[in-house]
Every structure is written in C-alpha cells, then in structure tokens.
C-alpha cells in the first residue's frame with residue numbers, strides 16, 4: 001500500500017515539475033542496492049543509522065525500528081518537497097540537494113535547551129523542545145505523539161534546513177522580525193503537509 005502511495009506521489013511530483021525549466025526529478029535515479037541492505041535490525045543495539053530510500057545520501061538515526069520505518073520517512077520527505085516546490089519553487093535545486101544529504105536523528109524523549117524562539121519570534125527561556133537544527137544537513141526530531149511523523153516536527157525542521165540552503169541561515173525566530181526568511185506561508189505549508197501525512201496514516 002505504502003509503495004503504491006510512493007508511486008502516486010512520484011507521479012504527482014512529475015506532473016508538477018514540467019513548468020519549472022531545468023527541474024529534474026526529485027527521486028534518486030534508481031533504488032540502489034544499499035537501500036535494500038540498509039534496514040533496521042530489531043535485535044541489534046540502538047541507535048542505528050539507516051539510509052533513506054530514493055534520496056542519494058540521506059540517512060536517519062533511529063532509537064527503535066518503530067521510529068520510523070525508512071519508507072515512511074522517505075514518503076514524508078517527498079510530500080515535503082512537493083509542497084515546497086508548489087509554494088516557493090526550487091529553481092537552483094538547493095532544497096532538493098539538501099534533502100538528498102539530510103541526516104534525521106529521531107529522539108524518543110523531548111529535550112530542554114537554554115533558549116529558543118516561538119513561532120512568532122518571541123524569545124523563550126529553557127523551553128522543552130521537540131526538534132532542533134544541529135548543522136546544515138542534520139536535524140534532531142522528537143518522534144511525536146502517537147508514533148506518527150505527522151505529529152512530529154520533521155516538516156518544521158526541514159523548513160529551517162531549506163531556508164538555510166536558500167538563504168545561508170535557517171531563520172531561528174520563525175515569523176519574528178529579527179531574522180528574515182520564514183513567513184506565514186511556511187507555517188501554512190507545514191499545516192497542509194501535516195494533513196497530507198495524516199491522510200497517509202504516517
């Protein structure tokens with residue numbers, strides 16, 4: 001079923017692409033052998049690092065095989081990209097390249113950090129966080145409620161990385177005015193993607 005969904009999504013991506021000159025397909029050219037051998041092993045120790053299929057060098061670090069099966073993460077990233085191109089375009093392929101090199105570290109517990117900004121740019125001290133950008137290619141993401149990617153901050157953190165790929169910084173204060181990049185369109189897109197992921201039950 002999930003594979004059918006991936007194929008459907010691929011076709012949706014293709015139909016959205018021809019308007020953009022120079023745009024190539026999102027997916028890696030073929031389902032490499034390493035994708036087949038890189039699987040979660042429930043009896044081995046955790047965390048484990050696993051290749052994310054259809055994205056050249058993308059990987060995820062998982063605390064258990066439940067968080068998350070690699071095809072679910074892959075599908076969530078495809079949905080992300082399809083929406084990103086629809087909303088903002090990606091003529092220089094910088095967001096696509098980011099996705100092909102991303103490392104997603106999944107966490108089973110939320111974290112507390114020194115400080116952060118909320119979605120409106122208001123500074124908060126010692127917040128409990130559900131996601132974090134660790135470098136230009138790496139994000140940490142709490143698994144989310146009910147073991148659903150839709151209920152995690154994966155999309156939110158990918159927006160930070162996409163903005164960083166486009167503008168050189170991830171706009172840590174979101175819709176606030178301290179840094180530029182994140183708009184209410186980005187926040188709206190995140191909600192749309194969440195609903196799509198819920199409809200896929202992932």
Ligand SMILES: [Zn+2]
Pocket residue numbers: 156160172174
């Ligand atoms: Zn954020």
